[in-house]
Structure formats: structure tokens, C-alpha cells
Amino acid sequence: EAQVTQNPRYLITVTGKKLTVTCSQNMNHEYMSWYRQDPGLGLRQIYYSMNVEVTDKGDVPEGYKVSRKEKRNFPLILESPSPNQTSLYFCASSLGTSRGYTDTQYFGPGTRLTVL
Amino acid sequence: TQLLEQSPQFLSIQEGENLTVYCNSSSVFSSLQWYRQEPGEGPVLLVTVVTGGEVKKLKRLTFQFGDARKDSSLHITAAQPGDTGLYLCAGRGSSNTGKLIFGQGTTLQVKP
Numbered sequence: 398e399a400q401v402t403q404n405p406r407y408l409i410t411v412t413g414k415k416l417t418v419t420c421s422q423n424m425n426h427e428y429m430s431w432y433r434q435d436p437g438l439g440l441r442q443i444y445y446s447m448n449v450e451v452t453d454k455g456d457v458p459e460g461y462k463v464s465r466k467e468k469r470n471f472p473l474i475l476e477s478p479s480p481n482q483t484s485l486y487f488c489a490s491s492l493g494t495s496r497g498y499t500d501t502q503y504f505g506p507g508t509r510l511t512v513l
Numbered sequence: 514t515q516l517l518e519q520s521p522q523f524l525s526i527q528e529g530e531n532l533t534v535y536c537n538s539s540s541v542f543s544s545l546q547w548y549r550q551e552p553g554e555g556p557v558l559l560v561t562v563v564t565g566g567e568v569k570k571l572k573r574l575t576f577q578f579g580d581a582r583k584d585s586s587l588h589i590t591a592a593q594p595g596d597t598g599l600y601l602c603a604g605r606g607s608s609n610t611g612k613l614i615f616g617q618g619t620t621l622q623v624k625p
Contacts (some may be wrong), residue, residue: 399553425620428611430611430613432615437617438617439519439601439616439617439618440601440603440615441615442612442613442615445611445612445613446571446611447611453611453612455612455613456614468516476545478583487556489555493611500561501558501561502558502613504556504557505555506554507552507553507554507555
């Protein structure tokens with residue numbers, strides 16, 4: 398089944414304890430992206446990757462890191478989490494090869510992170 | 514910074530009513546997408562509009578991209594309880610990068 402998977406789905410942690418949220422897709426997509434969703438703010442893009450070894454900042458990259466060493470994986474790293482990073486996080490992927498990158502973006506199920 | 518203002522943020526209507534959700538910006542977008550999200554799940558793409566003035570229909574849903582590609586609307590005819598959910602618009606900048614800007618979302622509740 399074609400899908401985007403995220404792990405963990407739920408995570409409660411404490412301030413300053415490094416964590417990684419994994420994202421994997423099995424559709425051979427070139428484009429992958431991370432978003433956070435907060436009430437009243439919609440989704441805000443954190444980082445995106447057009448292809449392997451190519452990453453770029455979205456609108457809210459502060460406090461996050463990403464890497465794209467393989468096409469299928471795009472982990473999100475919080476080196477020193479803080480309470481304001483408590484949020485619902487979504488990973489997404491798309492083919493990324495069609496004109497204008499207007500192709501369908503597939504979202505993972507989300508990771509609910511709480512930083513105490 | 515490009516922004517997308519979505520309105521209304523909340524909408525509660527009776528089954529059978531019509532409604533329109535708006536997505537406005539002062540910036541030009543190369544494309545605009547509409548997503549629907551249900552609780553506990555990720556957003557699911559409904560439609561992508563690319564050309565100024567473009568109108569697309571998906572059953573009872575009609576999507577329109579403004580002539581200047583700065584705004585879009587979603588119109589639902591004869592809403593049903595199954596239409597309940599969070600509707601999000603998302604625009605891709607005219608410089609055609611991988612950046613995607615989302616509106617704040619519209620929470621729609623359709624009562625039977």
C-alpha cells in the first residue's frame with residue numbers, strides 16, 4: 398500500500414532532550430516536506446526537500462533540523478526541544494516532477510508532540 | 514512573506530444549505546490547492562487549480578481560482594453531514610519553489 402509513515406505517533410518529552418521523528422514514504426517520491434499544525438494557524442511548513450541531499454527552509458525552521466540521505470526517508474530532528482514546539486507534526490511527499498510541482502501531496506498520519 | 518487569509522474560520526450550517534469558503538492573498542500564486550482534513554488524520558488533497566479564472570467541480574464542490582491568481586473560493590452546494598471537516602487552502606509561490614503556504618483553515622460542521 399502506498400503510504401507515508403511517521404513514528405512515533407505520540408511523544409511526550411522534556412525540554413532539552415533531543416528527539417527525532419521519522420518519516421518514510423514508499424512511493425519513490427522526490428519531494429518531501431514537514432509541517433506543524435497549531436490551532437488557528439493552519440499548517441506551517443518547517444523544511445522541505447526537493448530531492449536527495451537537497452533541503453530548504455520553510456516558514457518556521459527555527460529549532461528544527463532535517464536530513465535527506467535517502468529518497469524514502471526524511472527525519473525531523475529537534476536538538477533541544479522547547480515547550481513552544483508542542484504541536485501536531487505532519488510529513489508529506491509528492492512526485493515533485495510534474496510542471497510547477499502541482500502534483501498531489503500525500504500526508505502522513507501525524508505525530509503529536511508534547512514538550513514539558 | 515506570502516500569506517493566505519482564509520474565511521470564515523468556523524461555519525456551522527444545516528444539512529442542505531449552501532456555503533462558500535474564501536482564500537485571499539495580496540500575493541500571486543502559481544497554483545492553489547484545497548485540502549480536507551478529518552480529526553486524527555492528515556490532510557487529503559481535493560483539487561489543484563493552476564490557471565487564473567479556472568473553475569473545477571468535484572460533485573457538489575466547486576473550486577475557483579481568481580483571475581489574478583491571488584484568491585480562490587470553495588463552494589459547497591446542498592451540504593451534507595459527511596462534508597464536516599477542516600478545509601485548508603494552500604498556495605505555491607510564483608517563483609515556483611517547494612514552499613507551500615497554507616491558510617488558517619475553515620472548520621465546517623454540517624448538522625443533520
